[in-house]
Amino acid sequence: MLDGGTTVIADGLVASGAPDEVAGAVRAGTRVWILSHMALADHADLEARALAAASGVICPSEHAAAALEKRHGLENIVVAQPGVEAAETAKGSEPPHIIALAALLPNKSQTELVGALATLKDLPWTAALIGADQPDPAYAAEVRAAVERYKLQNRIMMTGELTGKPLEDQWRSADLSILISKSESFGLVVTESLAHGVPVVVRQGTGAVEALGNTGAGTALDLTQPNTLASAFRRWLTDQELQHRWRTAALQARSNLPGWDTTAATVLKALGSGEGAE
Incomplete structure (x- = not known):
């Protein structure tokens, strides 16, 4: 059990396998946000319980957020689009x-x-x-x-x-x-x-x-x-x-393209404001 007064972000695949632990941590005062980037298709009931118990939910896209809303009735999900690092320009090949x-x-x-x-x-x-x-x-x-x-x-x-x-x-x-x-x-x-x-x-x-x-x-x-x-x-x-x-x-x-600093700012703003799926 996590101590109260802290904020954690848990990977959705891990958190969805432990809905009771998520709920217990939230009751103890820990703000538990779940990063839901992939559906737990074979255990939708566990996923639903974990997400419902969490302090908030973060998704990487509007597409993923809409799927969660449809599947579990969640609303006010925070969308934080993943960033990208600067990269070398491709030169291409012949043949393509x-x-x-x-x-x-x-x-x-x-x-x-x-x-x-x-x-x-x-x-x-x-x-x-x-x-x-x-x-x-x-x-x-x-x-x-x-x-x-x-x-x-x-x-x-x-x-x-x-x-x-x-x-x-x-x-x-x-x-x-x-x-x-x-x-x-x-x-x-x-x-x-x-x-x-x-x-x-x-x-x-x-x-x-x-x-x-x-x-x-x-x-x-x-x-x-x-x-x-x-x-x-x-x-x-x-x-x-x-x-x-x-x-x-x-x-x-x-x-x-957004950088990872933009992604981090979106997440930190959500954590600081308490915005989420509560």
């Missing part, structure tokens, strides 16, 4: 290089991405799937099998998780970034892409659309229809004017 930065998980839809790229063998491009394969080895094996089945081993690199210079090398060579998760509370990869001057393709109906905003640096696709992703790739690969427009918009968007 497409990157998808996400752990290999079913929600991230890498098999869907590989299937779309497989229809574009007549065009020049390379791609990299950048992300950890340990969280779901079975799905990672599916992705590798898809790359091999379509004979794309010389086109698509599966790099595993990258950090430091190897990751920056991928950003430097990127011409297009892809985040087509089925669900996404915000999509840090989107703003990170824009920080590098790289346009982004995202899936409609997710928080990644909010991260992309009205920048014009890419597009949000309705992927409920077959061949939509492949058609969008083909258009981008064959339309130099579209490539130039998206790239120019991504470069312009860099100067308007």
Whole structure:
């Protein structure tokens, strides 16, 4: 049990597994704010209890806040959009290089991405799937099998998780970034892409659309229809004017991205004012 008189911010995935502890801490005088960045889908009842007991709730996007309001009836959620750090401008590649930065998980839809790229063998491009394969080895094996089945081993690199210079090398060579998760509370990869001057393709109906905003640096696709992703790739690969427009918009968007100081100021203001979901 935490001592009273303090304020803590608890990760939503942790706090949602301990609703009684959250409630007990609040009763003891501790102000407990929950950072809800991902739904606890398999235990919605525990999540609801924890969020209801908390002093306040912080979300990374209006999309995530609306989902919580719909799922649990919460209101007055504080939205603190994640910030982004300054980054080196991407130089691009010849042929165009497409990157998808996400752990290999079913929600991230890498098999869907590989299937779309497989229809574009007549065009020049390379791609990299950048992300950890340990969280779901079975799905990672599916992705590798898809790359091999379509004979794309010389086109698509599966790099595993990258950090430091190897990751920056991928950003430097990127011409297009892809985040087509089925669900996404915000999509840090989107703003990170824009920080590098790289346009982004995202899936409609997710928080990644909010991260992309009205920048014009890419597009949000309705992927409920077959061949939509492949058609969008083909258009981008064959339309130099579209490539130039998206790239120019991504470069312009860099100067308007919020820094982490803005995120921190929003959170601190909420904590200081007591605004929240009480």
